Amino acid sequence: MRRLNTRNIAYYALLIGLNVVLTRVGSIRIGGGGLEIIRIGFGGFPIIFAGIVFGPVAGAIVGAIGDIIGMIISPIGPYMPHFTLNAALTGVIPGLIMMRCKDKDCKTSFINLFVAIAVGQVITSIVLWAYFMRTLFSIPLATILPGRIISQLVNIPIYSYMMKVILSRLPLALDTK
Numbered sequence: 001m002r003r004l005n006t007r008n009i010a011y012y013a014l015l016i017g018l019n020v021v022l023t024r025v026g027s028i029r030i031g032g033g034g035l036e037i038i039r040i041g042f043g044g045f046p047i048i049f050a051g052i053v054f055g056p057v058a059g060a061i062v063g064a065i066g067d068i069i070g071m072i073i074s075p076i077g078p079y080m081p082h083f084t085l086n087a088a089l090t091g092v093i094p095g096l097i098m099m100r101c102k103d104k105d106c107k108t109s110f111i112n113l114f115v116a117i118a119v120g121q122v123i124t125s126i127v128l129w130a131y132f133m134r135t136l137f138s139i140p141l142a143t144i145l146p147g148r149i150i151s152q153l154v155n156i157p158i159y160s161y162m163m164k165v166i167l168s169r170l171p172l173a174l175d176t177k
Helices: 006-025 045-054 056-073 081-098 110-137 141-169
Strands: 028-032 035-040
Touching: 006 045, 006 056, 045 056, 045 081, 045 110, 045 141, 056 081, 081 110, 110 141
Parallel strands: none
Antiparallel strands: 028 035
């Protein structure tokens, strides 16, 4: 786990700001029945980045605080803590998977990044998100799942490639102790 110091707090704040802007402003939203059904964008990337680079606790902090601030600034329906937990897990899961990597080659391996991001996105962006939408708002899975699956088939490889490029070109990102 990374130390909580002023520099890391500044990084977390930057990632939270990126998450809020990319999720609330830089996304394409497709709604139905007064609720958001599909969101296409890169809002999850800063959360995943925090989890992989700074550790799962940082991923949870960036995800949860980003969701809460985003909800205050630009609400999309009523506040549901379920989605805040989901946002936190978006950073925790890839962070936990990548904790086993101790050297730069392992941390910048496309396959390792792809697996970590894919596991996290399938659990949070497809399974849990669809479950919460069905349970809380009675939206049928047949309505939710196709769009979520398609968006993640696009997002996961893009997130993995972006992460690989950033980590391989910014060695500072790996040395944030």
